[in-house]
Amino acid sequence: MITTEFSYQKAGSVDEALRLLAAAPDSALLAGGHSLIPSMKLRVTAASALVDISGVAALKGVSRAGDTFRIGASTTHRDVAESADLRSGSPLLAEVAGVIGDPAVRNRGTIGGSLAHADPAADYPAAIIALGAQIEVAGTSGSRTIAADDFFTGTFETAVAAGEMITAVTVPAATGVAYEKFVHPASGYAVVGVAAVVTVAGGTISSLRVGVTGAGPQALRLTGLESALAGKTADDATLRSACSGLVAAGDLVGDHQASAAYRASLVDTLARRAIARAAARG
Amino acid sequence: MTTTMAIKVTVNGETRVADVEPRTLLVHWLREDLALTGTHIGCDTSQCGACVVHVDGRAVKSCTMFAAQADGCAVTTIEGLGAADALHAVQDGFWEEHGLQCGFCTPGMIMTAAELLARNPDPSEAEIRHALEGNLCRCTGYHNIVRAIQHAAKGATA
Numbered sequence: 001m002i003t004t005e006f007s008y009q010k011a012g013s014v015d016e017a018l019r020l021l022a023a024a025p026d027s028a029l030l031a032g033g034h035s036l037i038p039s040m041k042l043r044v045t046a047a048s049a050l051v052d053i054s055g056v057a058a059l060k061g062v063s064r065a066g067d068t069f070r071i072g073a074s075t076t077h078r079d080v081a082e083s084a085d086l087r088s089g090s091p092l093l094a095e096v097a098g099v100i101g102d103p104a105v106r107n108r109g110t111i112g113g114s115l116a117h118a119d120p121a122a123d124y125p126a127a128i129i130a131l132g133a134q135i136e137v138a139g140t141s142g143s144r145t146i147a148a149d150d151f152f153t154g155t156f157e158t159a160v161a162a163g164e165m166i167t168a169v170t171v172p173a174a175t176g177v178a179y180e181k182f183v184h185p186a187s188g189y190a191v192v193g194v195a196a197v198v199t200v201a202g203g204t205i206s207s208l209r210v211g212v213t214g215a216g217p218q219a220l221r222l223t224g225l226e227s228a229l230a231g232k233t234a235d236d237a238t239l240r241s242a243c244s245g246l247v248a249a250g251d252l253v254g255d256h257q258a259s260a261a262y263r264a265s266l267v268d269t270l271a272r273r274a275i276a277r278a279a280a281r282g
Numbered sequence: 283m284t285t286t287m288a289i290k291v292t293v294n295g296e297t298r299v300a301d302v303e304p305r306t307l308l309v310h311w312l313r314e315d316l317a318l319t320g321t322h323i324g325c326d327t328s329q330c331g332a333c334v335v336h337v338d339g340r341a342v343k344s345c346t347m348f349a350a351q352a353d354g355c356a357v358t359t360i361e362g363l364g365a366a367d368a369l370h371a372v373q374d375g376f377w378e379e380h381g382l383q384c385g386f387c388t389p390g391m392i393m394t395a396a397e398l399l400a401r402n403p404d405p406s407e408a409e410i411r412h413a414l415e416g417n418l419c420r421c422t423g424y425h426n427i428v429r430a431i432q433h434a435a436k437g438a439t440a
């Protein structure tokens with residue numbers, strides 16, 4: 001299928017991208033194109049002008065400053081998955097990136113594009129929430145930082161305003177991490193995915209954050225479970241009783257892939273597995 | 283009026299210059315303008331992998347990239363991977379292990395496998411299957427495709 005017509009420009013810098021974005025009505029950023037192009041081909045989306053940010057060097061790559069890791073918005077899933085810095089100091093994003101789609105999708109798709117697209121079944125959102133990431137955003141009137149908890153505002157909706165763009169994501173060092181994904185066999189997306197970030201001190205859970213994707217209309221955080229497990233040991237019996245009825249099926253999405261009740265049950269199971277695995281590493 | 287833009291792409295080692303509409307997909311430019319019809323189109327949803335080519339050494343779905351995005355890049359298609367009298371190790375593997383039936387998925391399978399082996403010359407069976415997640419085959423049931431890639435890996439590491 002062929003998209004509607006548009007003009008195409010490659011931005012050389014963030015400032016140029018923002019300027020080009022503002023210059024045309026119905027303009028859109030083009031990063032890896034792996035959400036935008038399929039929907040333009042199906043004519044679900046149309047744009048009059050595409051601003052390609054995949055070549056902006058300042059938006060690419062992973063850097064480390066002390067215990068903080070900064071991932072440029074246009075870093076591909078593959079480069080996140082293979083980042084030696086992330087793998088050693090904060091492996092969750094790298095492990096999540098490695099199970100997105102397939103190798104060709106990972107070679108093109110980017111973290112900034114995935115977060116901006118905010119597909120309710122995308123993988124990164126669960127990890128971003130569990131890590132308490134900060135999302136750096138730039139606009140013509142300056143830059144700001146959005147906390148992961150405030151970032152996703154609805155299905156395919158985020159706190160990024162029109163005319164703004166994501167420039168980077170920062171995450172803390174964390175090794176007690178795990179992502180459990182129940183893969184949809186046809187699409188490769190998550191039917192449900194749960195990410196956990198745990199710190200264990202003296203045998204008990206001293207900090208815990210859990211992010212869920214795929215289950216509801218947007219990615220969510222399980223704050224009730226986090227406080228219920230604070231100070232507890234991460235043994236199987238404790239996790240089994242805590243990870244029960246975590247979300248009400250009535251709040252979840254049911255469709256031909258999985259009923260709401262089935263998704264709710266997956267949240268329980270995957271949360272338990274993710275926390276157990278994360279605790280064993282943390 | 284449709285505006286076109288000039289692109290310059292190295293395709294299978296040859297510099298190609300063209301004026302394309304921005305919405306021209308890389309796969310359409312390869313097939314229709316350059317007559318490189320070895321790269322196939324099997325879906326409208328970026329899921330089948332029949333269109334996989336290498337762009338600057340990375341396997342990509344050429345139906346999910348505009349030709350304009352390949353400006354300045356080096357593209358390798360199935361036509362540029364090996365020669366009839368000097369097959370690439372993966373092509374040889376598909377020949378030896380009967381890795382195809384109708385052949386529609388084969389160019390994409392081979393390009394995906396070639397990238398895998400370039401990165402990981404000795405993959406496990408699980409790694410091979412994971413690498414093929416974006417390539418669909420409606421004929422073989424995949425077993426012989428996995429064997430073909432194992433054959434190629436053996437040749438490459440021998």
Ligand SMILES: Cc1cc2nc3c(=O)[nH]c(=O)nc-3n(C[C@H](O)[C@H](O)[C@H](O)COP(=O)(O)OP(=O)(O)OC[C@H]3O[C@@H](n4cnc5c(N)ncnc54)[C@H](O)[C@@H]3O)c2cc1C
Nearest residue numbers: 031032033034035036101109110112113114116122123166
């Ligand atoms: C076959 C297939 C399978 C997939 N499987 C999965 C999967 O299993 N899990 C998963 O999570 N995803 C999956 N995806 C989606 C994939 O991860 C996409 O790469 C991702 O959703 C979008 O990133 P992109 O860089 O390709 O963005 P694009 O498609 O270029 O852009 C997406 C949207 O974000 C906007 N945008 C891009 N960059 C920025 C920025 N820096 N700031 C603000 N807005 C921006 C664009 O304007 C557009 O609206 C799959 C895609 C395909 C085609």
Ligand code: FES
Nearest residue numbers: 324328330331345
């Ligand atoms: S034609 Fe199916 S993935 Fe490109």
Ligand code: FES
Nearest residue numbers: 383384419420421
């Ligand atoms: S051989 Fe026919 S689709 Fe794979």
